[in-house]
Amino acid sequence: MSDHDYRPKSKVGQWFNDRLPLLTLANHLTDYPTPKNLNYWWTFGGILTFCLITQIVTGLTLAMHYIAHADMAFESVEHIMRDVNYGWLIRYIHANGASMFFLAVYIHIFRSLFYGSYKAPREIIWIIGIIIYLLMMAAAFMGYVLPWGQMSFWGATVITNLFSAIPLVGEGIVTWLWGGYSVDNPTLTRFFTLHYLIPFLILGLVVLHIWALHVPGNNNPVGIDIKKPSKDTVPFHPYIVIKDGFALLMFMIVFAFFVFYAPNILGHADNYIEANPMVTPAHIVPEWYLLPFYAILRSVPDKLLGVVAMLSAILILAVLPWLDTSKIRSAVFRPLYKQFYWILVADVLILGYVGAMPAEGLYLLIARVATAYYFLHFLVILPVLGFKEKTLPVPLSITEPVLGGSPNLAAARNKESKIE
Amino acid sequence: MKNLFKLFSIIILIITLNPNSFAAEKVEYLKTDWSFKGLFGKFDRASLQRGYQVYTEVCASCHSMKYLSYRNLAEPGGPEFSEAQAKAIAASFEVTDGPNSDGEMFIRPGKLSDKFVMPYDNVKAAQAANGGAYPPDMSVLVKARGGGVDYIYSLLQGYEEAPSNVSLDDGVYYNKYMYGNKIRMAAPLSDGLVEYGDGTNATVEQMSKDVTTFLMWSAEPHLESRHQMGFKAIVYLIILTVLVYFSMKRIWSRVESEV
Numbered sequence A: 001m002s003d004h005d006y007r008p009k010s011k012v013g014q015w016f017n018d019r020l021p022l023l024t025l026a027n028h029l030t031d032y033p034t035p036k037n038l039n040y041w042w043t044f045g046g047i048l049t050f051c052l053i054t055q056i057v058t059g060l061t062l063a064m065h066y067i068a069h070a071d072m073a074f075e076s077v078e079h080i081m082r083d084v085n086y087g088w089l090i091r092y093i094h095a096n097g098a099s100m101f102f103l104a105v106y107i108h109i110f111r112s113l114f115y116g117s118y119k120a121p122r123e124i125i126w127i128i129g130i131i132i133y134l135l136m137m138a139a140a141f142m143g144y145v146l147p148w149g150q151m152s153f154w155g156a157t158v159i160t161n162l163f164s165a166i167p168l169v170g171e172g173i174v175t176w177l178w179g180g181y182s183v184d185n186p187t188l189t190r191f192f193t194l195h196y197l198i199p200f201l202i203l204g205l206v207v208l209h210i211w212a213l214h215v216p217g218n219n220n221p222v223g224i225d226i227k228k229p230s231k232d233t234v235p236f237h238p239y240i241v242i243k244d245g246f247a248l249l250m251f252m253i254v255f256a257f258f259v260f261y262a263p264n265i266l267g268h269a270d271n272y273i274e275a276n277p278m279v280t281p282a283h284i285v286p287e288w289y290l291l292p293f294y295a296i297l298r299s300v301p302d303k304l305l306g307v308v309a310m311l312s313a314i315l316i317l318a319v320l321p322w323l324d325t326s327k328i329r330s331a332v333f334r335p336l337y338k339q340f341y342w343i344l345v346a347d348v349l350i351l352g353y354v355g356a357m358p359a360e361g362l363y364l365l366i367a368r369v370a371t372a373y374y375f376l377h378f379l380v381i382l383p384v385l386g387f388k389e390k391t392l393p394v395p396l397s398i399t400e401p402v403l404g405g406s407p408n409l410a411a412a413r414n415k416e417s418k419i420e
Numbered sequence B: 001m002k003n004l005f006k007l008f009s010i011i012i013l014i015i016t017l018n019p020n021s022f023a024a025e026k027v028e029y030l031k032t033d034w035s036f037k038g039l040f041g042k043f044d045r046a047s048l049q050r051g052y053q054v055y056t057e058v059c060a061s062c063h064s065m066k067y068l069s070y071r072n073l074a075e076p077g078g079p080e081f082s083e084a085q086a087k088a089i090a091a092s093f094e095v096t097d098g099p100n101s102d103g104e105m106f107i108r109p110g111k112l113s114d115k116f117v118m119p120y121d122n123v124k125a126a127q128a129a130n131g132g133a134y135p136p137d138m139s140v141l142v143k144a145r146g147g148g149v150d151y152i153y154s155l156l157q158g159y160e161e162a163p164s165n166v167s168l169d170d171g172v173y174y175n176k177y178m179y180g181n182k183i184r185m186a187a188p189l190s191d192g193l194v195e196y197g198d199g200t201n202a203t204v205e206q207m208s209k210d211v212t213t214f215l216m217w218s219a220e221p222h223l224e225s226r227h228q229m230g231f232k233a234i235v236y237l238i239i240l241t242v243l244v245y246f247s248m249k250r251i252w253s254r255v256e257s258e259v
Helices: A011-019 A022-031 A040-065 A073-082 A087-115 A123-145 A150-165 A170-178 A185-214 A236-261 A288-299 A303-323 A335-356 A361-388 A409-416 B002-016 B019-023 B045-057 B070-074 B083-091 B123-129 B148-156 B204-219 B223-252
Strands: A033-035 A233-235 B094-097 B106-109
Touching (some): A011 A022, A040 A073, A040 A185, A040 A236, A087 A123, A087 A236, A087 A288, A087 A335, A087 B223, A123 A150, A123 A185, A123 A288, A123 A303, A150 A185, A233 A236, A236 B223, A288 A335, A288 A361, B045 B204, B070 B083, B148 B204
Antiparallel strands (some): B094 B106
16 A cells, blocks of 8 residues: 555646545556455455445335335335336346345355465454345344234244344343334334345445455465565456456346346245235245254254344454464465365355255254254364464565575466466 | 365355255146247247236136236237237226216226226125135236246146045135145136137137236236346356457466466
């Protein structure tokens, strides 16, 4: 960040920039030295920004036509689908956009886990990220309630009821959340209000997330600190801009496929039945992106402990920088961690799978084992691994050969396909 | 590019892991060739018009379709009746309107802007007339059932004698595709039940296909423009992606690194 002394060339530019240094900021963003070995897993930050903006723009349009009332919400959604010009397109982008958003955020989080991006000096970036993720889950959950279908209603009932597990005040809190004695119109209107608010909170946090990122700069697949700017870096524009753009376009093709050819495949059919408090659906399942946590919740026999386990599963991530005791960031140089990493990925996918199945018999057993392993990974394996693991020698820079002729250079080159 | 391949395999893995693919009931539905499936899928106009006939002559006596208006019948992408035909269809229904300047409700013939007339005044009336079971509104029915069109198509043809170990109450029928196999609706179709204007033989299979096609349109009235726009959007994105790929290669050729 040697660009604080940047001066615009034009008179007007100088006049403006002296009063509000936006052009200095733009200059910083353009020149921002970025490691040149970033792979495609690093493009998901940009993709996520795109997802957020898409959700906000389509959401604003939907809000102009949607009616947040228990008697009219379902009908107003059908009105959007039928009579609003391109309403079907906007709604399908918004509904599938939520799934795309989560798909991207999971890739983004697991990239960070693989390359140790959460470690010093990037803990604050990571923690802001976890808060964003929590807010995303809240926004997605409340958004799913708005069409006021059967899954909306019963999902809202199940999730808000979780708060009744809190001793003494639980029941009171649930009544307070509902604004009544069951999920009803007051619940719908407050969920709509919050669903409208949260994306802007996320937007603010994203600014902080990027700000915090620009202090130490990006981590990279080799996971070493690099000199900036140097032979190891490229300016953000045009190198990273075009690469992120290319990846974003690939992502948009997948996105478009869902919107135009399978717009309802990620949703539940029951949500096209208007909410009916008298009829409970056979299976109440959340959206796919919440399933792993749903599995953890149901795998604990006690309601309160189940809620605690579910929340811990997310909050444990916030202390991850201190649970992982290894000094080496990238899994490329951590042969044991790399294996445990993939086991964790499989574990989370298994949790997602059993979360969609009825909580009984073999499924319940699998859910319990997978839940136990999830916590074992973070609470035992990671701290111990930092002390026990024999890591591979790490190169000193991205471009320079490794000091002492590390046997690992070839491996790093193959893995990350970049070292010259 | 190896990473990209990995990335896409994971995306596909996650897609196949979506809850619907597990939740699907393990019943083999009857299959037919739906004209509206696939990249360029379009509705079969004649089938939609016949389907409307089946709906209005058979289903509509119990099932409402409250999100549709008569004007929809003449809109592009649907049955595409001529405006005159749609007006005539609307006029054949009696609509309660009002209050007029005397404060009285009055009956008038339907207009294009009217919603489809409901068979019952309210849910309670519908239940009372159907032994306690509410005939669901059909506007979005195919989207509200797990198997979609295949499920509805099969259900209409799934009536058979109950196996000896199943006992049925009065007014309950056996249907091998219904969830739990018990259904409150008597078999609605029988061969020759309607007389098609275009001379098509009105078998149960044919009527099931036509009315299901009609229900798909009523649930997704913009399906055709969605498919058309989708194809253009994806082709556009692919071309742009290829162009950006080559620009990226060119820009990155200035540094000693691979993309």
